[in-house]
Amino acid sequence: MKLLTMFMLPLSIFGHSLVESESTDNKFIFDTFQDPKRDTFLWETFPDDFLWGAATASYQIEGAWDADGKGPSIWDTFSHEGGRVYQNQTGDEACSSYNKLKRDIEMLQELGVKSYRFSLSWPRILPDGTAKSFNKAGVNYYKRLLDALVRAGIEPMVTLYHWDLPQDLQDIGGWENEMMVSYFSDYADICFREFGNRVKLWITFNEQIIFTTHGYEIGSHAPGLKHSGYGAYRAGHTTIKAHAQAWHIYDQKYRNKQHGKVSAVFQSSWFEPKTNSLGDKLAAKRAPEVVLGWFAHPILVDGDYPAVMKEYVANASRLQGLTTSRLPEFTESEKKMIAGTYDFLGLNHYTTTYVSHKARAQPRVASFDLDFDMELSQDEAWPKAASSWLKVVPWGLRRLLGWIKENYGDVPIYITENGMSQSGMDTNDELRIKYYQSYINEMLKAHLIDGVNVKGYFAWSLMDNFEWAEGYSEKFGLYEVDFDDPKRPRTPRDSARAYAEIIQNNGFIHPGSKEKTEL
Ligand SMILES: *[C@@H]1O[C@H](CO)[C@@H](O)[C@H](O)[C@H]1NC(C)=O
Ligand SMILES: *[C@@H]1O[C@H](CO)[C@@H](O)[C@H](O)[C@H]1NC(C)=O
Numbered sequence: 001m002k003l004l005t006m007f008m009l010p011l012s013i014f015g016h017s018l019v020e021s022e023s024t025d026n027k028f029i030f031d032t033f034q035d036p037k038r039d040t041f042l043w044e045t046f047p048d049d050f051l052w053g054a055a056t057a058s059y060q061i062e063g064a065w066d067a068d069g070k071g072p073s074i075w076d077t078f079s080h081e082g083g084r085v086y087q088n089q090t091g092d093e094a095c096s097s098y099n100k101l102k103r104d105i106e107m108l109q110e111l112g113v114k115s116y117r118f119s120l121s122w123p124r125i126l127p128d129g130t131a132k133s134f135n136k137a138g139v140n141y142y143k144r145l146l147d148a149l150v151r152a153g154i155e156p157m158v159t160l161y162h163w164d165l166p167q168d169l170q171d172i173g174g175w176e177n178e179m180m181v182s183y184f185s186d187y188a189d190i191c192f193r194e195f196g197n198r199v200k201l202w203i204t205f206n207e208q209i210i211f212t213t214h215g216y217e218i219g220s221h222a223p224g225l226k227h228s229g230y231g232a233y234r235a236g237h238t239t240i241k242a243h244a245q246a247w248h249i250y251d252q253k254y255r256n257k258q259h260g261k262v263s264a265v266f267q268s269s270w271f272e273p274k275t276n277s278l279g280d281k282l283a284a285k286r287a288p289e290v291v292l293g294w295f296a297h298p299i300l301v302d303g304d305y306p307a308v309m310k311e312y313v314a315n316a317s318r319l320q321g322l323t324t325s326r327l328p329e330f331t332e333s334e335k336k337m338i339a340g341t342y343d344f345l346g347l348n349h350y351t352t353t354y355v356s357h358k359a360r361a362q363p364r365v366a367s368f369d370l371d372f373d374m375e376l377s378q379d380e381a382w383p384k385a386a387s388s389w390l391k392v393v394p395w396g397l398r399r400l401l402g403w404i405k406e407n408y409g410d411v412p413i414y415i416t417e418n419g420m421s422q423s424g425m426d427t428n429d430e431l432r433i434k435y436y437q438s439y440i441n442e443m444l445k446a447h448l449i450d451g452v453n454v455k456g457y458f459a460w461s462l463m464d465n466f467e468w469a470e471g472y473s474e475k476f477g478l479y480e481v482d483f484d485d486p487k488r489p490r491t492p493r494d495s496a497r498a499y500a501e502i503i504q505n506n507g508f509i510h511p512g513s514k515e516k517t518e519l
Helices: 074-081 101-111 136-151 180-195 208-218 231-258 278-291 293-302 307-319 332-338 395-408 430-448 494-505
Strands: 051-055 115-119 155-161 201-206 261-267 270-273 345-348 352-357 374-377 413-417 454-460 479-481 490-492
Touching: 051 155, 051 413, 101 136, 101 490, 101 494, 115 201, 115 454, 136 155, 136 180, 155 180, 180 231, 201 231, 201 413, 208 231, 208 261, 208 293, 231 261, 231 293, 231 332, 261 293, 261 413, 270 278, 270 395, 278 293, 278 307, 278 352, 278 374, 278 395, 293 307, 293 332, 293 395, 345 395, 395 413, 395 430, 430 454, 430 494, 490 494
Parallel strands: 051 115, 051 454, 115 155, 155 201, 201 261, 261 345, 270 352, 345 413, 413 454
Antiparallel strands: 352 374, 479 490
16 A cells, blocks of 8 residues: 555654554444444555654743844733633743744654744834734744745645734634724735645634634633633634634635635534433534534635524523624625635634533523523543543544534544643643544544544644643643743654654554555
């Protein structure tokens, strides 16, 4: 099938050669999950052009928060306030990736990835958020990074917005202000113009659902607003239009010359009914329509929110005594502008939750969480990562991918984030190895058995980094970073070797079937 050993870096680059992990030799990876139909390990490989990658984001790794003319972002403001982030930690220095470009690329080469997903810091490029504040030094940093990636033969996947909004734009309302559509379009236009000759895969927004709910409704992320019941809907509404505008700019001005693809990255867990009751089953059916569909349905289907979402928010609003829904409406021309503005689907997936039906008492407190008569929970028996919300449930990924195919058709899918957290410093991360093996195996089943059009996979994350409100306490890295050392040394974890092995084999080659490697 592939000439494995001829063009890949030897795994001994990590200091010792790889021993076949015991867990993959078993039929099942986890004691918890041993349903023969669902959980049996599949020894197969991916198509030759499958895009293996690793992912990061600007504020989480770059540091250099005020270097070379960069303006402040909402995360600079938020973390500097104190009382917002675990132990008042900040991304001021983070992994110092702004100054460690060479080492970061070396790590990507050690892993053998074909692609690197990173994000651009908007206030590094446009310090006050607008085109007139163009910062050449910031632009040059990303050109150096892109040039180095090209030299290393690593294809960039570039996210325009991974949550570090220029503070000056938050000062006029941020994503709750419609003007952001044109500010974001200008920014996107500049990025396509400056970097587009080196970039074929663009992401407009990373996880609209997370930064709008956490930033504008719950207040646990920057900008820390608690506009419960309407903040996330309003902010989300703006981001959908901003995404669509940016896609059209690319389509009209750049696609012919640059031949790239543009889409957004959506975050979704898988949702399993908690019991067999009809209420729970219907709630579990609603969950992906609302969570994934809030942002994916307008863009992939018809330019509008899913019908079920409109119905629930309208009813909940009416029960509050409001005369209009808290969910804004798109005009007909906006719907036309939004529908179909994707060239692929980016999916961030980490975990699975149970869903049960739960009707809310009257009068209702308005909030996204309560609008849909559902309650989420997880199973105590599921293996646990360090993040409270993150249980290891590999089969959920296959079900979610199947749901996407069923609802959105054969759209090309890139898994743009998948991974798990640990709390302490430890490079011996057996659970993370199992996480990657099992989730990637479920993606392989979705592809080979269910016919889902999965094109690539990006591990989150290349290295430990600033995990938002959790600071440096939750570590997602294939590489460990020592944040007590000013040099921020990076050390590969065992999972880095395991992921490199999967990439080198382009999937899973049974240790007993050597013929496959020699074909
Ligand atoms: C974090 O900042 C808040 C607000 O300034 C302060 O009250 C608190 O003591 C600080 N916590 C730590 C761990 O420094
Ligand atoms: C929403 O309200 C309409 C009109 O009262 C009703 O027919 C419908 O069943 C309600 N939907 C939900 C999900 O409660």
